[in-house]
Amino acid sequence: MKKAIQFGAGNIGRGFIGKILSQSNFEVCFADVAKDIIDELNQKHEYNVEIVGKNRRVVTVKNVYGVMSNGDEIIEKIKKADLITTAVGPNILKLIAKTLAKGIEEREKSGNEEYLNIIACENMINGTSFLKEEIEKYLSQEIIEGYMKKYIGFPNSAVDRIVPPMDQKNNILDVKVEEFREWIVQKAAFKGEIPKIEGMELTNNLMAFIERKLFTLNTGHAITAYLGMLNGHNTVKESIEDPEVRKVVIDAMKESGNVLIKRYNFERDIHEKYINKILTRFENPHLKDEVFRVGREPLRKLGFNDRLIKPLRGTLDYQLKNESLVKGIAAAMKYQNENDPQAIELNSLINELGVKETFRKVSGLDDEFDLEERVFTQYRSI
Missing domain, CATH: 1.10.1040.10 (N-(1-d-carboxylethyl)-l-norvaline Dehydrogenase; domain 2)
Structure with missing residues (x-):
């Protein structure tokens, strides 16, 4: 089973990207600084997404767990990940860049020659390109021009789904989303085989x-x-x-x-x-x-x-x-x-x-x- 890391276990991370990845047969590791959310993910390994609109329904998202994004364990997860996505907000991309850079360094040291694609799913133009630039600030030119250029893809994307805050009465993981969703990703920027992800649309005119x-x-x-x-x-x-x-x-x-x-x-x-x-x-x-x-x-x-x-x-x-x-x-x-x-x-x-x-x-x-x-x-x- 492919391994994905979703940076950001908030409503967008759980209600949109994490849900799509889980339903596409990825094992999803959520990385966040909210310890209560991470603890709950590790205890239950599932949560409910309520989809509201003309046809209301509830979907249970399974095969999920969490790690603290500011701890040591996340580096080990990055070393073995097949896909990394983010939904942290544009201002936080700079903060996770150092962690991602360290994870890339560790992949290179361990001799991991599997492809890794990193996709920022943020409300900003060319968010992944911005994240890539921030990551490069912490890497040597040798790794940037060698290992990263060969094995790490950085496709830009456009995401669209309204996921408002939810009044959690019983389960802090449950989330409510609208029916409409759109995740459009830059096809040419992937490295290796493009993963088959339900709901991800590829384009060359992003x-x-x-x-x-x-x-x-x-x-x-x-x-x-x-x-x-x-x-x-x-x-x-x-x-x-x-x-x-x-x-x-x-x-x-x-x-x-x-x-x-x-x-x-x-x-x-x-x-x-x-x-x-x-x-x-x-x-x-x-x-x-x-x-x-x-x-x-x-x-x-x-x-x-x-x-x-x-x-x-x-x-x-x-x-x-x-x-x-x-x-x-x-x-x-x-x-x-x-x-x-x-x-x-x-x-x-x-x-x-x-x-x-x-x-x-x-x-x-x-x-x-x-x-x-x-x-x-x-x-x-x-």
């Missing part, structure tokens, strides 16, 4: 799918949360059912969609069906997706290559409408959450520098298109 998801689901999700919060809503479902919020979200996804149609020659009617599918997902009554959770880390979401600014940049490149995207960005800059360090930092920047200068600083955009004034105007109006 960026089109990455940006489709980023510009549609992620953009729409974030704007729904930020505007919903400002309108007094608690969940994404409540927010998207607010006619005022819904109109802005749909218009913003159409604006970002126009960029995709221009850039990748997507068929307009097919993309509009994709937008409608996203709206249906936001409306799922079985998912209590809180706007505070979706809106967290606003500085990252307002970054140059992330879900709000990158589609806006595309509209500038192709001289397309972007009024609703600008409104969504202004709403993001109003995000308040005393438990979110990035929200606190964003508010401090606005108090210190003002809205316009803060927008320029966090977005990385200059004022060639008078964006600062437009964002400021929307910021005041909402």
Whole structure:
């Protein structure tokens, strides 16, 4: 039986990637710093995933266990793994890179000539490439150009599934997910034989799918949360059912969609069906997706290559409408959450520098298109 390590035993790790790997006959080792989760995995070796939507069902995921990702045991697991995936969040990739580098060194020392593929399943563009760069910081040039180049593959991927937090009453491992799922992986970057994994789609045009998801689901999700919060809503479902919020979200996804149609020659009617599918997902009554959770880390979401600014940049490149995207960005800059360090930092920047200068600083955009004034105007109006 093939051995997989899933870094991150949170809701995405268990409810999406770990589930897929287990159902594809992998022995799945979860690596995490949450000792209670790891202990429970080692005691039960299974958990339930509740899939909600039109056809609710519960699937039991088996043949799983866990190790602490900051302990010595994980290195031994990396030495023998056939596949490594991550769902830790973009900011944590740097932290696990040193561990992965040590594991690769140990594989080389032990003479392991089996292929290993490492796939970052994160909400970021080219997450695996970023992880690879971080890993290389801890390796010698000899290992990078020799062993790693020959035996270690780093395919980028795009993942899409809404997995909100769950109220664990009995089993802290159980998780709830929506029916929709998408895991698209860069075919050409694999080393050795590509593993047969149920639900993993291979492509040679990954960026089109990455940006489709980023510009549609992620953009729409974030704007729904930020505007919903400002309108007094608690969940994404409540927010998207607010006619005022819904109109802005749909218009913003159409604006970002126009960029995709221009850039990748997507068929307009097919993309509009994709937008409608996203709206249906936001409306799922079985998912209590809180706007505070979706809106967290606003500085990252307002970054140059992330879900709000990158589609806006595309509209500038192709001289397309972007009024609703600008409104969504202004709403993001109003995000308040005393438990979110990035929200606190964003508010401090606005108090210190003002809205316009803060927008320029966090977005990385200059004022060639008078964006600062437009964002400021929307910021005041909402």
